[in-house]
Amino acid sequence: MPEKEGGVVMQLPLARSRRGTWWVTPLLGWLGVGLVALSLILIFLYAPTDSVQGQPQRIFYLHLPAAWLAYFSFFLIFVSSIAYLLTHRTGWDRLARASAELGFVFTTLVLLTGSIWGRPIWGTWWTWDARLTTTLILWFIYLAYFALRSYVSDPERKARYAAVLGIIGFVDVPIIHMSVLWWRTLHPQPVVVRSGGPAMPPAMLLTMLVTLLAFFVLYLFLLVEKYELERMKDTLVDLRDQEL
Amino acid sequence: MAAVSPLIRATGLSKRYGVRRVLRDVSLTLGPGEAVVIVGPNGAGKSTLLRILATLVRPSAGTVWYFDTPGLPLAQIRRRLGFVGHQTLLYEDLTVAENLRLYAGLYALDNVAARIARVVELLGIAHLAHERVRTLSRGQQQRAGLARALLHDPTILLFDEPDTGLDQQGRQLLHALIAEHCQRGGAVLLTTHAVDFATTVATRQFQLCDGQLWPLPEGQAASPIPAPVGGDHVRP
Amino acid sequence: MSVPSAVRQLAAVVRKDVVLEWRGRELVSGMVLFAVLALLTFNFAFDLTGVNRAVAGAGALWVALIFASLLGLGRSASVERMHGAWEGVLLSPIDRGTLFLAKLVSSLLFLGLVDAVVLVLFAGLFGVPVLRLPVIGIVALGTIGLALLGTLLSPMAATTRAREVLLPVMLFPLAVPVVIAAVRATVLVLTEQPRDAWAWIQLLAGFDLLFLGVGYLIFGAAAED
Numbered sequence: 001m002p003e004k005e006g007g008v009v010m011q012l013p014l015a016r017s018r019r020g021t022w023w024v025t026p027l028l029g030w031l032g033v034g035l036v037a038l039s040l041i042l043i044f045l046y047a048p049t050d051s052v053q054g055q056p057q058r059i060f061y062l063h064l065p066a067a068w069l070a071y072f073s074f075f076l077i078f079v080s081s082i083a084y085l086l087t088h089r090t091g092w093d094r095l096a097r098a099s100a101e102l103g104f105v106f107t108t109l110v111l112l113t114g115s116i117w118g119r120p121i122w123g124t125w126w127t128w129d130a131r132l133t134t135t136l137i138l139w140f141i142y143l144a145y146f147a148l149r150s151y152v153s154d155p156e157r158k159a160r161y162a163a164v165l166g167i168i169g170f171v172d173v174p175i176i177h178m179s180v181l182w183w184r185t186l187h188p189q190p191v192v193v194r195s196g197g198p199a200m201p202p203a204m205l206l207t208m209l210v211t212l213l214a215f216f217v218l219y220l221f222l223l224v225e226k227y228e229l230e231r232m233k234d235t236l237v238d239l240r241d242q243e244l
Numbered sequence: 245m246a247a248v249s250p251l252i253r254a255t256g257l258s259k260r261y262g263v264r265r266v267l268r269d270v271s272l273t274l275g276p277g278e279a280v281v282i283v284g285p286n287g288a289g290k291s292t293l294l295r296i297l298a299t300l301v302r303p304s305a306g307t308v309w310y311f312d313t314p315g316l317p318l319a320q321i322r323r324r325l326g327f328v329g330h331q332t333l334l335y336e337d338l339t340v341a342e343n344l345r346l347y348a349g350l351y352a353l354d355n356v357a358a359r360i361a362r363v364v365e366l367l368g369i370a371h372l373a374h375e376r377v378r379t380l381s382r383g384q385q386q387r388a389g390l391a392r393a394l395l396h397d398p399t400i401l402l403f404d405e406p407d408t409g410l411d412q413q414g415r416q417l418l419h420a421l422i423a424e425h426c427q428r429g430g431a432v433l434l435t436t437h438a439v440d441f442a443t444t445v446a447t448r449q450f451q452l453c454d455g456q457l458w459p460l461p462e463g464q465a466a467s468p469i470p471a472p473v474g475g476d477h478v479r480p
Numbered sequence: 481m482s483v484p485s486a487v488r489q490l491a492a493v494v495r496k497d498v499v500l501e502w503r504g505r506e507l508v509s510g511m512v513l514f515a516v517l518a519l520l521t522f523n524f525a526f527d528l529t530g531v532n533r534a535v536a537g538a539g540a541l542w543v544a545l546i547f548a549s550l551l552g553l554g555r556s557a558s559v560e561r562m563h564g565a566w567e568g569v570l571l572s573p574i575d576r577g578t579l580f581l582a583k584l585v586s587s588l589l590f591l592g593l594v595d596a597v598v599l600v601l602f603a604g605l606f607g608v609p610v611l612r613l614p615v616i617g618i619v620a621l622g623t624i625g626l627a628l629l630g631t632l633l634s635p636m637a638a639t640t641r642a643r644e645v646l647l648p649v650m651l652f653p654l655a656v657p658v659v660i661a662a663v664r665a666t667v668l669v670l671t672e673q674p675r676d677a678w679a680w681i682q683l684l685a686g687f688d689l690l691f692l693g694v695g696y697l698i699f700g701a702a703a704e705d
Contacts, residue, residue, distance in 0.1 A: 085701050088302070140653040147649050151640035155262045156302065157705075161636045164702045165650065168632060171694055172654050175687055179657035182679065183664065240263050300567060300705065319573035327571050331564030335496065337503050342496075349492020350572035352485035392568065 025228075028221035035214030039207070047207040056120045061207060063113040065215035066106045067135065072219075073103025074138065074170055077145075081166035084159060090234060093159035096166060097149075098226035102219065104142040110135050130184040134177045141169045249312035250275045251400050251431045252297060257306035259292050266292045268455040270306070274400065279422055279432045281442040283460075284452035290435040291330065293452065294404045297433065298327040310400075323351060326398035328406050332389040336378040340369065340388045343377065344395055351396040363391045368417060382409040390418070401425060403434035407441050419445055489574045493582035494589070500559075501590065507555055511548040511594045516601060518544035523605070534670035537608045538663050541598070545619070546626065546659065548594055553587060553630035554647045557638035567705060576700030580631065584695070587627040595619050614669045614677070621684040622662035628691040629654055635703045657687055 043061045050057035076099035084092035114132045115125050126132075148165055152158040200208070252274040259267040266289040274280055284290050295301040297308060299318055307314075310321045327333075334343045341360060348356040364370045367387040377385060386409040393401065401422070407415050422432050422445055435452075436442050442449060449460040501507050522540035560566040569579070599619065603611045610616075629651055637647040665680035 085698065137653045137656055144650040144653060147642075147646060148636065148640075151642045151646055152636075153262075155260075156304075157639070160701050160704070164632070164636065164698055167698055168629070168654060168691075168694065171690065172657070175657045175683070175690070176653075179660040179683060182683075183660050237263050298571060300571060319575060322571060322573040325571070329564060329567070331567070333564045333568030333571070335500060335565045336563055337500055338496065342499060346492050346496045347568070347572065349495075350489055350569060350574050352488050352573075 025221065025224050028217060028224065032214065032218035032221045035210065035217055039211040039214040042207040042210055047204050048201060053121055056117055059113050059117040061211045063110060063117060064208065065212045066109040066113060067131070068212065069215060069219050070103055070107040070110050070135065070138065071173070073099045073106060074142075074166075074173065076223075077103065077166040078170035081163035081170075084163045085167075088156075090159070093162070094227055094230040094234065096159075096162060097230050098223055100142065100145055101226060102222055104139070104146070106219075107135060107139045107142055111139060128184065130177070130181040133180045133184070134173070137176050137180070138173060141173075145169065248275050250309075251311060252433070253309040253312065254297065255307050255309075257293065257296060257303045257308070259289070259296060259301070260304045266455055267296075267303070270452075270455070270457045272450065272457060274431045274433050276429045276431055277426045277447075279426050279434070279445050279447045280450065281446035281448070282433070282435045282450045282452050282457070283437070283439060283442050284435070288452045289455045290452050291404050293457075294327070294402050294433070294435060295329070298325055298402045300327070323396065324399040326393035326396070326401045328389050328393045328401075328403045330404060332377065332385045332392075334377045334385070334388060334392060337376060339374050339376050340364065340380075340391070341373040343388070344392060347392055347395050353396055359395060363395050366394070366421070367391045368413075383411055383414055386410055387414065387417075390421075394421075399430050401430065401432040401434070403432065405436055406434055407436055407438055415441060486575060486578045489572075490578050490582040490585070493569070493574070493579065494585050497556075497583075497586035498589065507552055508590050508593050510555070511552045511590070512597050514551055515544040515548040515594060515598045518547055519598070519602060519605070533606060533608055535667050537602070537606055537610075538666035538670060541602055541610070541666070542622070542659060542663050544598060545595065545623070546655070548598070549591055549623070549626045549630060550648055550651065552590055552594070553627070553634045554637065554643060556587065556590075557634035558643060561638055566703075570704060576703060577696040579703065580695050580699035583631045583699075584627055587631055588624065591623050591627055592620075595623055608670065610666075610670070612669075614674060615666060618662055618665045618669065618677075618681060618684070621681065621688060622658050624688045625658035625662075625684060625691070626651075626655060628688060628695055629658075632691075632695050632699060632702055639705070657683065661687070 039061070043058055047058065047061070049055060077096050080092045080096035080099065083089075084096065111132070114129075114135070118127055118129075119125055145162060145165055149158055149162050152161055250273040252272075254273070255271045257267055257270040258265070270289075270293060272280070282290050282293070292301065296303050299322060310316050311324075334340075335346070338346070341364075344360045344363070345356060348359065353359060360373070361370070364373050367390055369384060369387050369391065372380060372384060372388070377388060380388060386406070390406065393403075406418055410418060419441075422434075425432060426447070432445075434445070451458050451460055519540060522536075522544070526536045526540065574582075599610050599616070602608060610619075630647075633650045633654075634647055637643045637650065640646055661680040661683045665677040665684070668674065668677035668680070
């Protein structure tokens with residue numbers, strides 16, 4: 001039973017439930033750090049320089065994993081949204097919140113790295129490349145998701161509405177991609193973009209895979225931490241409520 | 245006494261809006277022929293409780309059984325519930341009759357014209373049937389809202405402060421309606437501020453204070469803080 | 481819930497919406513006026529009478545239609561919530577999927593009217609041959625797409641204090657496929673390339689079917705208070 005001292009509850013239920021799995025986040029964290037360090041070494045010292053694009057091509061090792069994670073996050077939102085609507089358990093909404101925040105960061109990263117990569121290659125800061133455009137729209141969908149959440153005050157309704165938008169958004173993304181792709185390919189292009197080519201030399205492939213793994217582990221670490229942070233926020237709300 | 249299956253069995257209902265807990269562990273049953281009245285101060289949670297029972301709001305915790313059948317489809321429950329809230333729940337740019345025709349369609353009723361005629365007659369607003377709701381007085385709108393709630397012959401009536409806006413005649417009408425409904429085996433659960441109205445109508449009374457429900461013994465008017473039933477409800 | 485009673489419920493809701501609109505007549509007229517003014521503005525902003533008017537015209541037409549739809553869908557949802565009328569509907573045994581279809585039909589009736597007026601005016605003012613079956617078909621499919629998204633999103637936006645801002649913020653990114661497909665298809669048809677337009681028309685139809693299903697399933701979550 002929680003002890004009350006001066007009106008503040010001393011024992012957090014959170015600490016109790018983490019006891020069995022305390023090692024997960026440190027493991028993920030250190031593994032992530034290690035893999036990221038390894039991938040940095042590979043990116044700059046091991047991977048060969050692209051013959052056409054030169055050094056700027058190395059940004060691609062960051063760009064691609066970021067893109068995968070941006071879309072993976074939205075997939076997580078989709079799954080959590082469906083689960084929330086079916087079960088109405090706050091845990092699923094928490095997962096959606098955590099994925100959304102991370103997903104938005106990675107989507108921004110994709111756009112930034114794409115832009116930085118594009119400047120030396122295409123000469124412009126932005127190009128309406130199909131995948132980049134779809135990612136830009138995804139970025140706006142994330143923004144709409146946050147806007148919806150912030151304008152609804154009732155927590156149950158907030159979670160429910162966010163779930164609806166999460167489902168609609170995810171289902172729409174493939175169609176958005178298709179429409180944007182057709183729009184670009186059936187349209188005369190000023191520059192043809194080759195994202196590293198269909199046949200990557202093994203050294204590049206290895207670097208890419210290691211970097212992908214590194215980012216994925218890092219992502220999981222951040223996701224778990226963010227989830228726990230959200231759980232603490234919710235617990236704080238519970239405790240304040242009991243004090244009233 | 246023969247065991248009668250309750251029309252509503254609510255167990256452990258809680259409702260939170262973020263930090264604010266509006267209902268704490270509320271349980272009650274409503275049987276046929278009963279007119280249960282819940283009194284309490286503003287903001288005590290009476291409306292929230294009623295809206296949960298009317299299936300408009302999902303509780304944060306707890307369950308509600310209708311007609312002694314768990315897992316009854318919502319459509320079947322709603323068909324037999326009649327709800328009156330703080331708002332009229334009517335489209336103010338439509339006439340009373342047009343509103344009722346909409347509800348007749350929503351509840352898939354037959355003999356629509358006859359039903360509408362009967363219910364406006366019952367509530368004493370037959371002469372207003374073709375007036376737009378916007379043009380009616382507060383009391384007349386309240387009667388129209390009651391007409392809407394009764395149109396589909398519900399078994400359970402959930403009325404949130406139904407006496408507000410009604411004149412003396414209106415309150416008498418309401419009282420007669422409730423009595424007749426209970427006599428036919430239906431049940432009524434209503435909330436009110438008016439203690440005298442509560443005492444005339446009720447077969448059982450409760451007080452909802454700070455989200456917790458306490459029964460009021462026979463013949464006793466609502467007192468500030470009666471002793472709580474059961475243990476205390478603080479959860480770890 | 482049997483099918484005939486579901487149809488009855490749907491009809492009751494649609495009739496209510498039509499009667500309400502007929503009484504006030506502000507929704508459709510507002511949308512038409514807005515669309516026409518938008519087209520007028522486009523006329524000054526772009527060259528809608530030159531040789532390339534098919535391309536610029538298709539874009540202008542669709543932007544006008546989108547903004548008009550936004551106006552209509554947003555207004556309709558907030559009107560419902562006055563005096564708790566929407567709650568009354570939610571209290572009834574109507575299945576939420578049926579309710580979705582009903583609101584969709586109502587929106588399409590109003591948007592269809594706006595489309596018709598705008599198309600006629602567009603053909604008359606700019607001499608672009610839009611009153612042909614393929615174009616009308618594309619406008620229909622595109623309008624259905626917008627209406628589907630709007631019917632799902634506007635109930636949510638309507639409960640917030642920033643409803644005028646929130647609906648476009650949610651709708652625009654999600655409606656991108658509809659915009660691209662509808663404009664491209666219209667341009668291709670107008671420039672006598674109907675075979676290429678077919679792929680876009682299929683995309684539109686696929687979008688509509690998909691969100692018809694999704695909407696039917698999750699409207700309840702969006703519409704409950």
